[in-house]
Amino acid sequence: MNSKSFLIRSCIYLIILVFFFFSSGCFYFSIFTDNIGKNFHQVGKIKNKITNPLSDSVRLSALWVGHSTVILQMDDKVIITDPFLTDHFALIIQREWEAGFDISNLKKCNLVLVSHTHFDHLNFKSLKMISEQFPGTNLAFPSGLEEYLPDYDFKMWKLNNRNMFSSVYINESKIIDGIKVTSVFAKHYGGRYLFDGKWGNVGYTGYVFEYKGQTVFFGGDTGYDSLAFKEIGKKFKINLALISVGPCRNCDKDNGNNNHVSSLGAVQVLEDLKADYMIPIHFGTTKYLSDPFIPAEALKSLTEKFHIENKVKILNIGEQIILKRID
Amino acid sequence: MVTFYSRVFDRIKIVLCCLIFFSVNSYSQGLNEYGMKKIITWTVLQTIPAITFNSDNNDNNTRIITGVRWNVTPVNFSFNANEYVSPVQFFIVNPVRRLGGSVELFVQPEYTLANYNYSNLKRFSFTTGTRLFIPLEETGENLAVSIGGKYSLRQTKESSENNTSGIELGLYTFFGILGVKFDYNFNKNNRYNISLNFKYF
Secondary structure (H helix, E strand, O other): OOHHHHHHHHHHHHHHHHHHHHOOOOHHHHHHHHHHHHHHOOOEOOOOOOOOOOOOOEEEEEEEEEOOEEEEEEOOEEEEEOOOOOOEEOOOEEOOEOOOOOHHHOOOOOEEEOOEOOOOOOOHHHHHHHHHHOOOEEEEEEOOHHHHOEOOOEEEEEEOOOOOOOOOOEEEEEEEOOEEEEEEOOOOOOOOOOHHHHOOOOOEOEEEEEEOOEEEEEOOOOOOOHHHHHHHHHHOOOOEEEEEEOOOOOOOOOOEOOOOEOHHHHHHHHHHHOOOEEEEEOOOOOOOOOOOOHHHHHHHHHHHHOOOOOOEOOOOOOOEEEEEEOO | OHHHHHHHHHHHHHHHHHHHHHHHHOOOOOOOHHHHHHHHHHHHHHOOOEEEEEEEEOOOOEEEEEEEEOOEEEEEEEOOEOOOOOOEEOOOOOHHHHHOOEEEEEEEEEEEOOOOOOOOEOOEEEEEEEEEEEEEEHHHOOEEEEEEEEEEEOEEOOOOEOOEEEEEEEEEEOOOOEEEEEEEEOOOOOOEEEEEEEOOO
């Protein structure tokens, strides 16, 4: 047998082995295999994207880019949460709709917040894009996440939190470019590559950030905890709460699971926080074995049921809302 | 023969002792319940071998034999470590730092599942070397390559030494968990190895 036939035979063996590996019945592989087919379809296009989201007359505005990515303007500061601007994450999971904003159109960025280590929140390509467009800008992240963070051109700020080890709901505060950022309770889990999520790496948090009298809560991914959110609501006068909703099955019947709040859970969090407004996020972008818009549909009917339509602002991907203007 | 194997097993024992020592000391939060979970799950996952396809030939005949290979990284130095973490890692190597650009020392015991009929080698061998990782896509998580040099301790069936050096080229995907590696040995009786790698941290 010559070298060429040796190579061909070896390649055939390898392909067979890879096939058996991926065809196993593991839940996580089911998500992967469920998404493989989608890679042959085009990502949904967002029409009439906003090209200039910043304005001098705005005190507080939010543009939902999709999933947990929100571009916030707080007076003269611009903050991006959990930037996920690419069409894929975790190698093959493709988003249903493209990012609702082209980051190249953003003129300014003062702070990037990353809530935890999971692929849909800590997206390397998106971080690299931001670091190249705004070299040396600020990046805040929870302790434990540094293990998974490449050395991009950011000024890095690690905020300690003790989510797993104590009932302290409000953790470390730092003043970053004039914005007071506080890491607060989140009920979730860290890790990135399946098993490392059980290795006690905290690596996840919620945030409250304050600037010139405006306060925004960004919960990251979190399950419901009445005591924690009531405590945060007592400590801060929150103007806007960005709350991750879903994935969930019985979205209007229970508060969700240990890691994510459902639509009903999000309404409960809003009530505990006593926030002026809530923008639901973390739905509509990727498919976790169910329709990604189910949480929003359930939330819509719940807001009518509880008469909180004026508080809950359900945005479309790429839509911006101005919550406060300069008088 | 006894000397050869005892030498190899002595090295494995040293590696295991170092593994426990450095793993325990690498935790910022000390060895707690989670530290033990980390050591146990990582160790169990390291026992999953890479599948290898080795050429077995002499001047007249050639065939492929299947084998298994375990890969351990005593030390890795990353070029992509941020200011909060050490660029040097022992044994348990975070994929972000490995695949994002790094150089590492590796040791790999190998065992073939069939006899070398033509090259007259023993089934067991022990390889050590260094390799350089270069990220290609998504800081290496989606796609990375490696290039390395190695030296294999091997014996013929008559227990005479048949050590060889070689070079290797690897391609990794799926966060570095899956990889294909091609080895070229400077030994005409076992010129090529191709392996399907499984490596978790």
